[in-house]
Structures are given as structure tokens and as C-alpha cells.
Amino acid sequence: MGKTIIKDDRLVEDSWLLDLAAEGADTAGESATKNRVVSLEQWQQNRERLLASSGPRGVAISNDDDVLELADDVAHLDLICVEFPAAGDGRGYSQAKLLRDRLGFKNEIRAIGEVLTDQLFLMRRSGINAFDLQADQDPEASLARLRPFSVSYQ
């Protein structure tokens, strides 16, 4: 049974498997029911094969990555995970913004890592639409705090 994430303002069961430690993309077979997310490096190394495979494709970027390297890839991706290694590390906000505004990525952008209830509204407004909460965060309470503001300046 999968874990619960927030996606598009609803609690849903996660259909993706984050498998960043794996060697490459050739370990298919394990967790056959899940779509796999690979790191940017894995994606770039195995791009041709991954593009040839059927099914949804997901990439996780770390916050040292330059998201603009995905310029030619966004059309082929269903999910991009943006990592927040610490809640106070705000690079992911700019990465998400660039993915949406500069690269025109329309599919799921998911926050992973130290994803906390009280920061979701900023993430959402930066273009992130799915949240894999840190384990100790309450999904219901987080969902209720997704929109603390009805107005904004930006």
C-alpha cells in the first residue's frame, strides 16, 4: 500500500516509486506496479532508453541541479520531483518557478524531502502542485493549510 501525498489539493495514494539510489534504469521488474522516478543524472545517462520505454516518466532533481538542462526533456516527463533537503533551503522554489515559467512544464511538480505543513502555500504558489510530506507531518492538517491567503502580491 502506498503512502499518502497531497496532489492538486487532494490526498491521494502515491503511484510513483522514488528509486534514486539504483544504479541505472535497467532494474525494471521490481515494484512492477509503480512508476519509477530517476535522478537527473540517471535520466541523462539513460535518456534514449527511458524515452523508448512506455509508461510514465519521472525525474528527481537535486537542488544543485540546473533545471534548465531539462529544456529538451520536459515534454517527455510526467513528474519532476524538486528536493528540499532542509526546509530552510529555498532553491527548490526557484527551480519550480523556472520549470513552470521558463520551460513551460505542465505536469506534476512534487516537493520531496523536508516538506512541512507551513511552507506548502509558498511551494504551491511557486508552481509545485504535489507534496510528499515529511513523515511526521499530518496530511489532513497540511491540506487544511494549503491556502492561508486569499490574496497575493505576486
Next chain:
Amino acid sequence: MYQYSPEDQCLVNERVAQFRDQTERFLAGTLSEDEFRPLRLMNGLYIQRHAPMLRVAVPYGLLSSEQMRMLAHISRKYDRRYGHLTTRQNMQFNWLALKDVPDVLADLATVEMHSIQTSGNCIRNTSSDQLAGVAKDELEDPRPYCEMIRQWSTLHPEFSFLPRKFKIAVSGSENDRAATQVHDIGIQLVEHAKTKQVGFKILVGGGLGRTPVIGKVIRDYLPKKYLLSYLEAILRIYNLAGRRDNKYKARIKILVNSLGIEEFTRLVEEEWLHLREGSLMIEDASINEMQKYFQPFDYAKYRDESSASSLAEKLEASPAFAIWYRQNTQEHKIPGYRVVTISVKAPEEAPGDMTDAQMDGVAQLADDYSFSRMRVTHEQNLVLADVPEHKLHALWKGLLSFDLATPNVGTLTDMICCPGLDFCSLANASSIPIARQINDQFDDLDYLYDIGEIKVKMSGCMNACGHHHVGHIGILGVDKKGEEWYQITIGGSAEEDAALGKIIGPSVAKENVAETIATLLTTYVDLREEQETFLQSVRRLGVAPFKEAVYG
């Protein structure tokens, strides 16, 4: 003065509700200390030595008398009947109870005030010239642009978790009273050499703290409409590339220095190309709308009446008033009016501290004599910017009754001083007792007037909240094996001639600070040429003769 729209008010009210929810969860134990810390910091709430300290935003230092009365009320109801003016033109309270803070914020919201982003690693209160709108040397009032920046930066989703805090200052005059060269971004209104259109000169990477740096020009001229897109480009580059591994290396100045200003500029300009024609474009109509909030008052034509002669009579009759007039008032762009600086530097008080009675008193005086408005200065004083000449005497009497008429503006005892070890948990050494020591040593006003303009700036630690690097005399408290010592610098300036002070030698013991300053001043008096200020003498002579005098 800017007036909130229903949307502005809504945002501030919702921020109060959000913070109330966060505070309640923290007090109930469902939000951990680690999680709560950045949330409260984002709202100006520090946990200090004695109690939480709340820093209330005063955008670009401008206050109405109604707002000042609310600050007095808050100090009375929730604190110990005083507040402290800061070098970012804000006011902070030192003795609040955490459980009361949501109520304090709700009270503030009723007068269009808040504490959003007065702390934390985000864009802080934009500061400006305390003479904005009334200075004769001004190209254009900078406050409309400050307000635009305030709105753009408020709860900015992309820039709420920057590598480190971020400070912006705007000056509308060549004579820089906003310290733009020592800000993360300094903005100066300038005229285009050819077209004569007013735009902005943008500086980046200035700052004080552990590594003081004078800002570098990233753009000589930026048309007004691009202000926000350009700021967004700078902030994005900084957010993505600024260091996060070491908080002492995380300010934008470190990034600018490590990349070099040419490369940093290239990155920003490239980013900006994508943003400049987008939604951040500022239309002329928006500028006009914003400028309407900052129009000159309906000034009376006093000059051709009897006002000048009435003032002259009073000056003649009262030497004490005449001294205050000379020291604490200055020219206004409209004849018949004066700009009054209220010294919040009474010798026996901590610099920048105001009691509730003083706050209420100033609010009333502003109502009576200065269009119900006042400004907080980054030098921790207040300004009543629009006082008719013939009302100055009555104002002075009023200020006297609140102990706010010390005629020491611009002198040695008009010091910038951080709260220091007495309040701040970051401090290594005390500041306020040193200010007292200096006041005790230099209690002869005539001597201070002879010394003339001198800016003393003091910080209790290298975080430099007291701007010591840019003091004509800077005093930095350091900890040496548990004892408080003080490093003295001379020759700094935060103005258009910005410079970092030079250390005169080994730090001095706590009891010797005022004496050391006395030696510096004696040296200056001995060596100065006619009309030369302390700063000019230091620049001409260098540190050597001063060092020699202090250390032998």
C-alpha cells in the same frame, strides 16, 4: 502616505490568523521548536535573553500619529512601556509574552501595520531617506518605489527562504542618507545622462556584518518600468547560487565577490532578459497611482507673512531654543517650513528607546505641528518633516516636556547603538553601558558643538547591527576570555562617500572606551584645519596620528 486597499488589509489580517494558528500549535506541542523557529522569525519574533523580542515593520520609516499611538498602546498593554527604534527604521519590543504576540499583531493590523519579514532569511523592510519628499536635493521622492518593493517582496513565494537575510534601500538624492552602498541592493534615483528621464542606478553586494563590503554598481541606469523585474532577476540568481553551507558566507556580497561583479552582472542580465517584458513590468499609470499617496502636503505660504519675524524673535529671546533650532532642525524645500529631528538620544537613556508617554507625546505633536506624520531614521531618531517655522517654538516646548529636545543631533552623543549584551542573545559585549559612559564623559554640549559633525556607531558583536564599520568612529564589542573589549575604527562613512573604517589598534578595555574617544577627539582638535570635520581630518591624515595618540 500609502493607504491599504481592501486586499492589503486582507493579507495582513490573514497573516495574523496564520501566525495565531502557528503559535497555538507550538504552545500546544504539535509544532516543534525547530519547525516554529523559522515561522516566528519570518514574523519578526526572536527569542532573546529575557523574553521574545518582536520587531514591528515601519515601511521606509514612515508612521502616522495613529500608528505611533498604537505602538504606545502595545508597549503599555503587552510590554514594559517602551519600545526601541532600530537601524532599519523599525520599532522593536523586548518584553512580550509569546502567547500575546498574535493579539499584538491583530492590534497592529487595525492601523495597517505588521511584522512581516522583519527577520528571517527573506527580503526585509525596505529602508529609505528620512527626508524623502522634503529634501531640497532630492531628484524624486523614493517612497513610491519603496512601497512597490514592499508589496512585491511581501510573502514572495520564491524568495522566502533565501541563503540569508536581504536588505534593500532606496535613495532619491545624490546625498545618500539611506546608506544604499552598504545594502544587499542599493537603489539610487538618477537622471539619464542624455534623455534626462529619471530611472535607477542599482548597486549590489554591499553590506556590513562580519565581512563589510561597499556595494558595486550592477547597472548604471535602469528605466523605472523594469525595477521589479530587475530585482527579481538578482534575487533569483542569488537564491539559486548563493552559498548555504556556511551562514557567515551566505550573504549576496560573498557571491558577488566570488563570481566577480562582471560575471554576476552577466548572470543577472541574462536572467532578466527572460523577465523584463513580463508581468513585473511597471506601467506609468501604476507609478502615477503610487505617487498619489506621497504627494506634498497642502503647504501654506507662511514665508511672506510674519512667520519669519516671529521665529527670529523667539530665537533671540531663548538661547536654548536657538541652540536646539540650529542643531536639530534643517532646511525644508518649502520656504517657511523646517524639518525637525527629534533626538531619541537623551544622555541618560538607551539610544533609540522611547517610553509610551513619549510615543503618545510625539503623536500629539505631529498632529499639532506636522500633518500627523513622522519618520523613523536609521540613526534611531524621529523626524517631523513638515513643521511651520512659526510653530517651532511651541513644538520645542512640547518636546522639552517629553525629554525629547536634547540638542545633540549630528554630534558625538547622537550615536547609533545596538541593544547589545543587555538584550541580544547574539551579542559579545554590551553597547548601552558604553553609550552611557560616552554620555557621562562628554556632557559639555559646547565641546560637542566645537567637535562638530561626527557619527559614532556601535555594535555589541560583529553582526554589526550598530553599523560600526561605517561610523566616523566605530566601536565594536568583542569577547576576550569572558571579558568585554572594544575595537575602535575611524574614517568610516555610510553616505555618498561611503567607506569602511580602519582599526586604530588593539581593542581597549571596557572602562577605557570614552577615554579613548576623548584622545581621538583631542588629536583631531589639535590637527584639524579650518572647517575640517573629524572625518575629513582622518581622511587627510590617515590613522597614524590617531593611533600614535591612543597607543603612544
